[in-house]
Amino acid sequence: MNINHKDGLKLNKMEKKFLRKQSKARHVLLKHEGILAVSYPTQSLVVANGGLGNGVSRKQLLLALEKCGPMEALLMPPNKPYAFVVFKTIDKSKKAYATLNGKEIIDDLGQKIILYLNFVEKAQWKKLGLQALPPGLLVVEENISSEDEKMLWESVNWTGDTGNQNFQKSLKHRRVKHFGYEFHYENNTVDKDKPLPGGLPDICNSILDKWLKEGYIKHKPDQLTINQYEPGHGIPAHIDTHSAFEDEIISLSLGSEIVMDFKHPEGVTVQVMLPRRSLLVMTGESRYLWNHEIIPRKFDTVQASEQFKGGIITSDIRDLTLSKHGIRTSFRFRKVRCMPCNCSYSSVCDVLSATVGLLHKCVFLLYAF
Ligand SMILES: [Zn+2]
Incomplete structure (x- = not known):
């Protein structure tokens, strides 16, 4: 009892x-x-x-x-x-x-x-506002074959000693390698007077020619940053420095898909799925005005339906689920800028400070001689 x-x-x-x-x-x-x-x-x-x-x-x-x-x-x-x-x-x-x-x-x-x-009483949910890609942004699905993906993936030697510490760095949230020019994270630019010996890897030539021919890019890039992200890694929100690089910035995703967030300065965020083997092309407004970032997390919210691959993640909450992050390597190609930036986005443009910097350098040189 x-x-x-x-x-x-x-x-x-x-x-x-x-x-x-x-x-x-x-x-x-x-x-x-x-x-x-x-x-x-x-x-x-x-x-x-x-x-x-x-x-x-x-x-x-x-x-x-x-x-x-x-x-x-x-x-x-x-x-x-x-x-x-x-x-x-x-x-x-x-x-x-x-x-x-x-x-x-x-x-x-x-x-x-x-x-x-x-x-x-009712399953209610406020839909997100804008659901369109940022202007100038393009995601080209299945841009390279699985064979090319494997070849590029295996071409990156993360363990080997390159003989120059500047080539390779372990950042807080990812590993990086630079070709053509070293990218300096302290001021988010490159030293235009100091190209790295060797230029871009030969393995990239045919693929760059293909993109030029297909019209995804107008100029051949001369700088390559390879990023490797483990699950939980990310990249903080940023706009590629205007004065450092030309308009076209392209990025190839290898190994695993990822969701990249694009943020307009006025607060709109668009989540874009970058499937593996896809090419991301940023030009115009999407390159100059929108911040982009990969949030360090182990899962992304993605469309559940099989037919969905690249592009915008809609707010159709009948069709959302989680996707586990895998190891992803991205090849990000840029062209180092020669002339001052002439974009129409002055609120985010560093053209003025870059020109002042250049003037200081000239004055210093005048005094030096
Ligand atoms: Zn600019």
């Missing part, structure tokens, strides 16, 4: 703890996201902790939800710790509410996550 009594108490405590957590989830959803839970059963549920932002993929959540019955939709907003599920009938959503509440599932990193479900 006593044991039963104790068990009863223990269950009560757990129930109380669960109710507290469920109510907290409801409170947080209302306060931070404006999502109002209701106390009566509906077809729709908000699943707290079961979101892409929590490392839960569409596949994993579906696995748990499918056991409760057929669904109309599973909406997974990007970077949010919750999802919405709409069941075909109220009976099925009631079943999910009863069986999955407080249940543990394993996220994509193998960590345990406890789900808290609440009924909602």
Whole structure:
């Protein structure tokens, strides 16, 4: 009797703890996201902790939800710790509410996550604004063959001693190698008077000729930076220095896909998928005005449908899931600028400071002689 009594108490405590957590989830959803839970059963549920932002993929959540019955939709907003599920009938959503509440599932990193479900009147989500590529940006899918990818990938010797430390560097979030000119991270430019011996690797010649012929570039690049990113690595938001490089900046993705964020100075962010073997071409506004960055994380939010490959990640939350980062190497080609920048984006252009720098150098030379 006593044991039963104790068990009863223990269950009560757990129930109380669960109710507290469920109510907290409801409170947080209302306060931070404006999502109002209701106390009566509906077809729709908000699943707290079961979101892409929590490392839960569409596949994993579906696995748990499918056991409760057929669904109309599973909406997974990007970077949010919750999802919405709409069941075909109220009976099925009631079943999910009863069986999955407080249940543990394993996220994509193998960590345990406890789900808290609440009924909602409507699965609601504010759509993101602009959904178009930044002007001047192009993603060319399947630009090189798997054989060429392998050849380029294997041509990079990360372990070998190049005999010159300036060629290769381990940055905080990636490994880099420079050809043609060394890129100086302290001032984000190159020393135009000091080209590196050897120029660009010969292996790049045929591929550069192909891009010139196909019209993706008008000028042959003379500087190459090879970046290697491990999962969790990234590159901080930046605009390639105007005074250092010409208009066309191109980047070839090898080994693994990645999502690159493009940010307009007025606040719009566009997420662009760069599949492996794709070529990213940045010209005009996308090269001069928009910041680009790879956020250091282990997963990207991507389209779930098979037919989607490169380009913009839409905000269609019926079709989003997670993609695990792999090792990615990028070949970024640029042409060192000879004349001062004449772009029309003065708010982000360093033409003035670059010219002042040049004047100082001239004055110094005058005095020196
Ligand atoms: Zn400029």
